[in-house]
Amino acid sequence: MSAPLLDIRRIYCEPAAAALPRGQAILARFPAVERIEVASHWRIPELREAEPEEYLRPKREVLVLGVKKGLAFRPNGRSADFIAPSTSNGCAMACAYCYVARRKGHANPITVFANIEQILAATARHAAQQGPKREPNQVDPDAWVYDLGENGDLSVDALISDNVRDLVALFRSLPHAKGSFATKGVTPALLDYDPQGRTRIRMSLMPPGMAKLLDVRTAPIAERIAFIPELHRAGYELHLNFSPVVLHEGWEAEWTALFAELDAVLPAAVKQQLAAEIIMLTHNEALHEVNLAWHPRAEDLLWRPDIQEEKRSEAGGVNLRYRTGWKGRWLSRFQALLAQHMPYCRVRYAF
Template sequence: MEVDLGVPLAPGVPAAPHDASGERVVTHDLAGLAPPPRPARRWVPRRVVATPAAYDHEHGLRVMARVEELGLEVERLRSNRLTGLRGGTERETYAAAKSTMAIVVSPPSRRRLQPIAPSADWRFDLAEGCPAHCQYCYLAGSLSGPPVTRVYADLDDILGGLAEYAGRGTVTSRRADRAGEGTTFEASCYTDPLALEHLTGSWRRAVEHFGAWDADVQLRWTTKYADVDGFLDVAHHGRTRVRFSVNCAPVAERFEGGTARVADRLAALRRLALAGYPVGLTIAPIMPLPDWREHYGALLAEVAAAVEGLPGLDLTAELITHRFTPGSKEVLLGWYPRTKLEMDEAARTRKHGKFGAVKWVYPRDTMAELRDWFTGNLPPSCRVLYWT
């Protein structure tokens, strides 16, 4: 569903100079360099539920208040379990879950952070589930049960528990080529933060938390949406890197339902860069389609135009090829039985993950060809963090 909730356009787009201490500060001197934002594409759940435990947390009550201000009713559940989300078929279950937002308390396992190679030192979650309809969805087969979007009410406790992990990272903070990022915390493994922000306010609070955290740390999240105006005035102090997931037109237009247009995502990247944020591209999933050089060349031309003339640009790229597991393929075919997404094991190479799980990737020669082309055609100002 696409609605305009009346968010005013920013009067100017801030630039990114530095003060005497080296911190980035926000001004409005370069407003003319960024295009005005288009009306935001925002998800409106058909059903919002809250567990009893969510009412014990201040942030849970804040989320409920935001939701009710948007004219949505919050249904209080009788127990802390989510039930009644399954339909008669896989498609019915998918439809019911994807239109539901649940305000819950995070399970204890979510509070024990795990490394998240190759993106960041640590993964933490403020939500689980995504309202988009990407036919290659990375969450398929990774999360158990119906794909309902769960928003965590105990945000303040989650953010408060991060300090004990600072300086202890092993994935990025010990690599010489990424030492400047400090201890990195990834917050978008199991959700798209920007898709939920108008309902929760969670990620603005996270950006504020990292901005006020006087330590060598960085918050990282990625999105397929463009509704960034609520972040332009945040005192982030350069400690949040927002990456935009982009793809060439045949992939984005066919397989990424319910998301913002790629052009709008790139315009949002520009606005955040002008506001002093480190920014990034997550080009994923890369697919060797017919005429893929032409299609991805057009995408990279859009990227180059979006970052042209940006002062002090800090731009990274994460390059991720398409892969799938037997479990994710089964789930995706249940969700999207008529998908045209290529998942042919005969055209792939079998690979075993860290814990022995099977996944199907492109053959070695194809991977090498794709990698060479992308690393040779990205804008010179773009730093590649990893290829996988």
């Protein structure tokens, strides 16, 4: 029997978070665990000094409670129109390619922000300021779409608090806006949130063999696919997130098989509204070094200097992307396979 995704044994908590109603509710869910007061959810030496080989333990056993201080909204134009202030940071999952900043320490366990009322109010104000969407774009033809889970997976967050339920309820009430988040989880509680079409879930998928190696501590691909019709019946808009596309010998056959499975499982009602985003792998030199300590087999697929080239990030880090020219041809080939096997699936964004 596999270990549970969460087995919280220690909570690092800012006093301000513990004083808020949401913080108190979270602490009440874990009454017997060790609590350690911290001045800042970003600065926790015990997490930064963890052994690299102990990458998974803190993701399973540690929870951090904090207060979200910056409530800025960033324009996006890819997966969403705007990136909303996050209600969490970090993740209990351990995808080997994850780009989320590891500012709390190399494992970056979940931080839940307790000032949910402030985040909700800021989001409602921002959406009201936009008014109706004047022109359709590739994000959505009618609504302003807000990405809610840039720094984690809200399906996991829903196991910890009612923050996700509150977000879904907010967008149910906003006439010109939708919420959106990508997930690799299967959380039945989401089915009771009554989104009424105002929250878009982007189910992240890749071939099962690849996911078994790279999507560590996530729901199996077959379970994610089976959950899609349930989410749609519960009132969510469902899109697919083919990300990352990791190139290796035999990738075309693997993705073709995945498309065939989706075509067989998805009901007509899902297919009629289906869209997808396609994102080719970008890897990172610092993450490569972390992975070598705890999951070196993943790097056989992710770190491919023979078909990748370096590109400096805005922060100065060394990223590896598939080589210019080749990447475009491979992306075109991927889109052609998708169109052949799932012609009803509109590609909303590809990079």
